[in-house]
Amino acid sequence: MxxxxxxxxxxxxxxxxxxxxxxxxxAFHAVNNVSLPIRAGEFVTLLGPSGCxxxxxxxxxxxxxxxxxxxxxxxxxxxTNVPVHLRDTGMxxxxxxxxxxxxxxxxxxxxxxxRKFSKSEVTRKVMQTxxxxxxxxxxxxxxxxxxxxxxxxxxxxxxxxIQPKVLLLDEPLSALDKSLRAQMQVELxxxxxxxxxxxxxxxxxxxxxxSLSDRIVVMNRGQIQQVxxxxxxxxxxxxxxxxxxxxxxxxxxxxxxxxxxxxxSLAIGDIRMTAPRRPxxxxxxxxxxxxxxxxxxxxxxxxxxxxxxxxxGEVLTHIYQGSHTITRLRIDGLGxxxxxxxxxxxxxxVPVGMPAQIAFDLSQVILLADNPN
Amino acid sequence: xxxxxPFFVQFLVxxxxxxxxxxxxxxNVLKYSFxxxxxxxxxxxxxxxxxxxxxxxxxxxxxxxxxxxxxxxxAFFALLxxxxxxxxxxxxERNWVRSVLVxxxxxxxxxxxxxxxxxxxxxxxxxxxxxxxxxxxxxxxxSVPIMYTRVGVVIxxxxxxxxxxxxxxxxxxxxxxxxCEKAAANLGATPNTVFWWVTIPLTLPGILxxxxxxxxxxxxxFSTPQLIGGxxxxxxxxxxxxxxxxxxxLPFAAVLSLVALFAALGSLALMKLLTxxxxxxxxxx
Ligand SMILES: Nc1ncnc2c1ncn2[C@@H]1O[C@H](COP(=O)(O)OP(=O)(O)OP(=O)(O)O)[C@@H](O)[C@H]1O
Ligand SMILES: [Mg+2]
Numbered sequence: 241m242x243x244x245x246x247x248x249x250x251x252x253x254x255x256x257x258x259x260x261x262x263x264x265x266x267a268f269h270a271v272n273n274v275s276l277p278i279r280a281g282e283f284v285t286l287l288g289p290s291g292c293x294x295x296x297x298x299x300x301x302x303x304x305x306x307x308x309x310x311x312x313x314x315x316x317x318x319x320t321n322v323p324v325h326l327r328d329t330g331m332x333x334x335x336x337x338x339x340x341x342x343x344x345x346x347x348x349x350x351x352x353x354x355r356k357f358s359k360s361e362v363t364r365k366v367m368q369t370x371x372x373x374x375x376x377x378x379x380x381x382x383x384x385x386x387x388x389x390x391x392x393x394x395x396x397x398x399x400x401x402i403q404p405k406v407l408l409l410d411e412p413l414s415a416l417d418k419s420l421r422a423q424m425q426v427e428l429x430x431x432x433x434x435x436x437x438x439x440x441x442x443x444x445x446x447x448x449x450x451s452l453s454d455r456i457v458v459m460n461r462g463q464i465q466q467v468x469x470x471x472x473x474x475x476x477x478x479x480x481x482x483x484x485x486x487x488x489x490x491x492x493x494x495x496x497x498x499x500x501x502x503x504x505s506l507a508i509g510d511i512r513m514t515a516p517r518r519p520x521x522x523x524x525x526x527x528x529x530x531x532x533x534x535x536x537x538x539x540x541x542x543x544x545x546x547x548x549x550x551x552x553g554e555v556l557t558h559i560y561q562g563s564h565t566i567t568r569l570r571i572d573g574l575g576x577x578x579x580x581x582x583x584x585x586x587x588x589x590v591p592v593g594m595p596a597q598i599a600f601d602l603s604q605v606i607l608l609a610d611n612p613n
Numbered sequence: 614x615x616x617x618x619p620f621f622v623q624f625l626v627x628x629x630x631x632x633x634x635x636x637x638x639x640x641n642v643l644k645y646s647f648x649x650x651x652x653x654x655x656x657x658x659x660x661x662x663x664x665x666x667x668x669x670x671x672x673x674x675x676x677x678x679x680x681x682x683x684x685x686x687x688a689f690f691a692l693l694x695x696x697x698x699x700x701x702x703x704x705x706e707r708n709w710v711r712s713v714l715v716x717x718x719x720x721x722x723x724x725x726x727x728x729x730x731x732x733x734x735x736x737x738x739x740x741x742x743x744x745x746x747x748x749x750x751x752x753x754x755x756s757v758p759i760m761y762t763r764v765g766v767v768i769x770x771x772x773x774x775x776x777x778x779x780x781x782x783x784x785x786x787x788x789x790x791x792x793c794e795k796a797a798a799n800l801g802a803t804p805n806t807v808f809w810w811v812t813i814p815l816t817l818p819g820i821l822x823x824x825x826x827x828x829x830x831x832x833x834x835f836s837t838p839q840l841i842g843g844x845x846x847x848x849x850x851x852x853x854x855x856x857x858x859x860x861x862x863l864p865f866a867a868v869l870s871l872v873a874l875f876a877a878l879g880s881l882a883l884m885k886l887l888t889x890x891x892x893x894x895x896x897x898x
Pocket of ligand 1 (some may be wrong): 268270290294
C-alpha cells in the first residue's frame with residue numbers, strides 16, 4: 241500500500257485549536273464560547289441536535305464565517321484572519337458540491353492545480369487518491385454519471401488529495417441510504433487510517449459518532465456539553481442532556497435518603513434501592529437528583545434480586561426489533577419505563593396488561609444533579 | 614389528461630386562436646413571395662419565382678451579414694454589461710441594494726421603444742450629452758458622429774436588450790449551488806479563479822440562453838436601427854420596410870421576411886444544439 245501513512249510524518253505538526261470561539265447572529269448565539277484542542281491525526285466528531293451550531297463552528301475553522309470572538313489555530317498558526325483559500329483545510333459538503341462541469345479527474349485535481357504542482361505530480365497524486373477511494377476507472381466520468389455513493393467518494397477524494405492540515409466533514413453521509421451509509425462509515429475509517437489526517441466530522445447521528453470517533457464533542461445550543469471518548473460518553477454522561485441525547489435512557493426523579501462512602505440509597509417514587517457509589521457523585525443525603533437507567537440495564541427480576549430493588553409494573557407494549565425487544569412498562573408513581581430484552585425471549589414475555597417484576601442493574605445507574613443543564 | 618384537468622381545453626382556446634391567426638399571416642407572406650410584383654400597383658400578378666432570384670444580389674447579402682453582426686455585437690455587449698449587474702443583483706448582501714438594482718434594471722422594459730430610442734437620439738447626437746461631455750472634458754474637440762452609425766445603433770440596442778439579459782442571467786446566477794464556489798475556495802482557489810473556473814461555467818447555460826434570446830430578438834429590431842441608423846444603418850427589417858412600404862413591392866418584402874425568419878431560426882437551432890449539449894454535460898443526477 242503505497243499511500244499508507246502518506247502524511248504520517250507531517251501530520252504530527254498539524255493540529256487544530258479552537259480557542260474560546262463565539263459566533264453571534266444579531267442577538268443569537270449560534271456558537272457560544274467554544275474551546276477545543278484537537279490532536280494531530282485525531283478523528284473528532286461534533287455531535288448535537290439540529291441548529292446547535294455544528295456547521296457554524298466547522299465553517300469558522302474553514303474560514304467561511306468569521307468568529308465574533310475567539311481565535312482559531314491550525315498547525316500552531318493563528319488563522320483567524322487568514323482567508324479561506326490560504327487556510328489549507330479540506331471540506332466535504334453535505335451537498336458534495338462537486339463541480340458538475342468537470343469530470344472526476346479534474347474534480348480531484350482542482351486543489352492540486354491551485355497549489356501549482358507539476359502536471360505529472362498532479363496526475364500521480366490524483367490517481368493515487370482515486371485508487372484509495374476505490375474510484376479507479378471512473379476518472380473520465382461526468383459527475384452526473386455517478387451514483388450517490390460514488391459522488392460521496394469523489395467529494396472525499398477531492399478534499400484529501402491536497403493533504404489538508406485538517407479534514408472537515410459536514411454530515412457527509414446524511415444523503416445516503418442506510419446500507420450505503422454503513423459501508424461509507426467503514427470506508428471513512430479506512431481512509432482515516434490510511435491518511436492519518438486530522439479530521440473534524442459533523443453529524444447529528446449518534447450511532448455514526450459512536451462508531452467512528454476517537455473523541456466526541458456533544459454540543460447543544462452553541463455550547464459544548466461534554467468532550468469524551470465514545471465509551472466514556474455512553475457510560476458516563478456529564479449531564480442530563482448528554483445522557484438523553486446519546487442512546488436511549490430512562491430518566492427518573494430520585495431522592496437520596498442515605499449516602500455513605502460506598503453506597504447511595506435512593507427513593508425513586510415508592511421504590512427504594514441502594515447503588516454502589518461512583519467517585520464522581522458528590523451528592524449528600526436529602527438531595528434531589530435524576531437517576532438515569534439505560535433500557536439494557538433493566539431486566540426481569542429473578543429470585544436472586546434483593547427485595548428492595550424489585551419493582552412491579554404493568555406491561556404496556558412489546559416492540560420486537562429482531563435482535564432484541566423493547567418492552568414498555570408503567571410503574572405507579574414513575575410513569576413509563578423502557579427495558580430491552582434479548583430478542584428470542586418470547587416465551588418468558590409477560591403479556592400486555594399483566595404485571596411484571598423488574599430489577600435495575602444497580603451498578604449501571606447514573607445519578608446526575610437535578611437541574612435542566 | 615383532460616379528465617384530470619377539466620379546464621385544459623378551454624385554457625388552450627386563446628393560444629390556439631393566436632396560433633391560427635399567426636399561421637394564416639405567415640401563409641400569406643409565403644403566398645406573396647411567389648406572386649409577381651406589378652410596379653405602381655398594390656395588386657399582385659400571377660405565380661413567379663423571380664422574387665427569389667432577385668435576392669441574389671450583394672446588397673442583400675450585406676444587409677443580412679450586417680444584421681448578423683449587429684445582433685451578435687448587441688448580444689455580446691449586452692451580456693458583458695449585464696453580467697456584473699445580475700451578479701450584484703443576486704449576491705448583494707443588503708436588501709435595498711437589490712431593490713435599487715431591480716428597479717434600475719427592469720424599468721426600461723416599461724418605457725416604449727420609440728420613447729427610449731428618441732432619448733438615445735438626444736444622448737448620442739452631435740450636440741448630445743455624450744459629445745458635450747467629452748468636449749467639455751477636453752477628450753475631443755470636434756463632435757464625433759455616433760448618430761447614424763453602427764456604434765450608435767448597437768449602443769441603443771444593447772440598452773434595449775439589457776433588462777431581458779439581466780433577468781435571464783440573474784435567474785442562472787441565483788440557481789448556482791454556492792457550496793461549489795465555497796468548495797473551490799476551500800481547495801485553494803483565489804476569488805478570481807473561483808469566478809472564472811466555477812461561477813462562469815456554472816452559469817454558462819444562462820449565459821448562452823441570454824445570448825440566444827437577445828440575438829434572435831435583435832435580428833428583428835426595427836425602430837432602433839430605423840431612427841438611430843437614419844437609413845445609413847440598415848438591418849433586415851428596415852429593408853423589408855423599404856421594399857414593402859416605400860416601393861410597395863410586397864412580394865419582395867415577403868421574400869426578405871422569409872429569409873430573415875429562416876436566418877433567425879437557423880442560428881437559433883444552431884445555438885440550441887450547443888446549449889443542449891452543454892446542459893446535458895452540466896446536469897447533476
Ligand atoms: N447566517 C445566519 N444568520 C442567522 N442565523 C444563522 C445563520 N447561520 C446559522 N444561523 C443559526 O445558527 C444556528 C446554528 O446553525 P448551524 O447551521 O451551525 O446548525 P447545525 O448544528 O449545523 O444544524 P444542522 O444539524 O441542522 O445542520 C441555527 O439556529 C441557525 O438558525
Ligand atoms: Mg449543519
